[in-house]
Amino acid sequence: MPLPPANPSTTPPQTSPSYWGQYQDSLQPTLNGVVDYINEARVRLQDQVPPYRYLDQELVTALNIAMLEVGRVRSDLVVYNLKALGQIQSFILNPFTNAPDNTYVDLDPQFRGALVNGICGFGMTREQEDFGDARATAFLNMFYQGLIGKGIGPVVGGAGPGGR
Amino acid sequence: MEEPCQEVLELLASAKALLMGASDNHLIITLHRTLKEFFDGSNCWTEGIGVMVVPNTLDYPIRPITGEIIRLQAVIDQNNVLQAAVLLQDLDTLHFIYPYNNVQPMVAIVSKNVTSPYRDGRPFVPFVPKEIYRNYGIGILDGLVGWMMSDDGQSYSNPAKGMGRLLRFRNTIAQARTAASHMNAYGAQNWAFPQAFRVTSQKGGVSTFNMNPSPITAR
Numbered sequence: 001m002p003l004p005p006a007n008p009s010t011t012p013p014q015t016s017p018s019y020w021g022q023y024q025d026s027l028q029p030t031l032n033g034v035v036d037y038i039n040e041a042r043v044r045l046q047d048q049v050p051p052y053r054y055l056d057q058e059l060v061t062a063l064n065i066a067m068l069e070v071g072r073v074r075s076d077l078v079v080y081n082l083k084a085l086g087q088i089q090s091f092i093l094n095p096f097t098n099a100p101d102n103t104y105v106d107l108d109p110q111f112r113g114a115l116v117n118g119i120c121g122f123g124m125t126r127e128q129e130d131f132g133d134a135r136a137t138a139f140l141n142m143f144y145q146g147l148i149g150k151g152i153g154p155v156v157g158g159a160g161p162g163g164r
Numbered sequence: 165m166e167e168p169c170q171e172v173l174e175l176l177a178s179a180k181a182l183l184m185g186a187s188d189n190h191l192i193i194t195l196h197r198t199l200k201e202f203f204d205g206s207n208c209w210t211e212g213i214g215v216m217v218v219p220n221t222l223d224y225p226i227r228p229i230t231g232e233i234i235r236l237q238a239v240i241d242q243n244n245v246l247q248a249a250v251l252l253q254d255l256d257t258l259h260f261i262y263p264y265n266n267v268q269p270m271v272a273i274v275s276k277n278v279t280s281p282y283r284d285g286r287p288f289v290p291f292v293p294k295e296i297y298r299n300y301g302i303g304i305l306d307g308l309v310g311w312m313m314s315d316d317g318q319s320y321s322n323p324a325k326g327m328g329r330l331l332r333f334r335n336t337i338a339q340a341r342t343a344a345s346h347m348n349a350y351g352a353q354n355w356a357f358p359q360a361f362r363v364t365s366q367k368g369g370v371s372t373f374n375m376n377p378s379p380i381t382a383r
Contacts, residue, residue, distance in 0.1 A: 025188075073317075076190035083285035108187050150184065150319050 066118030114146025303336025
């Protein structure tokens with residue numbers, strides 16, 4: 001019979017642990033901090049290999065714009081914080097590392113996926129290619145649908161270069 | 165502030181399941197608003213607050229253990245005899261109409277409502293005795309969901325269904341008001357205290373509130 005680990009808390013679990021939460025949104029690990037959002041947005045934007053097409057600063061700015069939109073269309077997600085007096089969170093790069101850090105993004109867990117779509121959508125609006133515009137529009141639609149809609153529509157967009 | 169009971173957690177979970185896309189904070193704030201309306205309309209959350217009456221003093225501060233006072237239902241002495249008193253504008257001061265000569269205990273029966281739905285600057289489930297949810301949980305759920313569905317431009321907006329829910333909620337308020345006036349006894353007469361405050365019967369003219377009624381006893 002194998003011996004139990006000396007310090008179970010430092011031993012990686014053998015299987016994926018189910019997260020049951022501690023009744024606080026800030027402890028829900030999925031899409032918790034700024035860096036989580038930026039990393040997930042890079043996955044969807046297919047921009048994971050440096051040098052990046054979308055700079056960290058640009059994606060953090062897209063996150064800030066998306067947060068402003070959250071405050072506009074779903075003000076109930078921000079106004080009830082009496083400590084912040086209804087102000088909307090805004091983020092910067094970590095001044096020491098010049099990279100996104102783990103600052104907590106205060107948002108109900110069920111809307112975090114929508115926020116990632118918003119980052120991608122606002123980040124992609126700078127694109128000039130036709131398919132980029134369509135894909136940005138799709139991301140923004142999913143962002144708004146996730147916040148105030150019932151179902152998230154399909155990811156649609158034009159074909160890639162030369163794919164017509 | 166006490167921790168939320170299992171009944172209210174179940175109620176919030178049910179509301180969340182019925183309202184796709186509702187935020188936790190908005191649900192709690194709307195629950196608070198629903199409870200405010202419920203207790204204001206029904207007077208069904210009461211507390212008897214003991215007061216030691218002393219000579220030459222008319223005003224006594226009163227403070228409930230939970231919730232906050234919204235109105236005075238009655239003041240009774242140790243013989244269950246009604247005493248004339250009012251609640252001052254601050255809602256925390258009991259004012260007797262007449263002074264007393266002897267030191268004696270009395271009980272002020274007050275209607276209460278929920279307190280602020282915040283803890284540490286964040287929305288927190290307001291405390292309500294779980295007995296309230298036992299009796300009227302379904303109706304309060306109707307009120308909460310009805311209020312939420314009446315919001316504009318949300319994924320859970322549904323004015324037609326919201327109206328139906330709010331009608332059922334109003335029925336629950338009426339039911340709670342009646343049950344409270346009967347002191348939760350089925351088929352009983354109305355509780356004597358509110359009626360006893362009606363110290364004069366109007367025979368004509370314009371009705372005015374009598375600030376200095378003659379001393380009365382419970383009938």
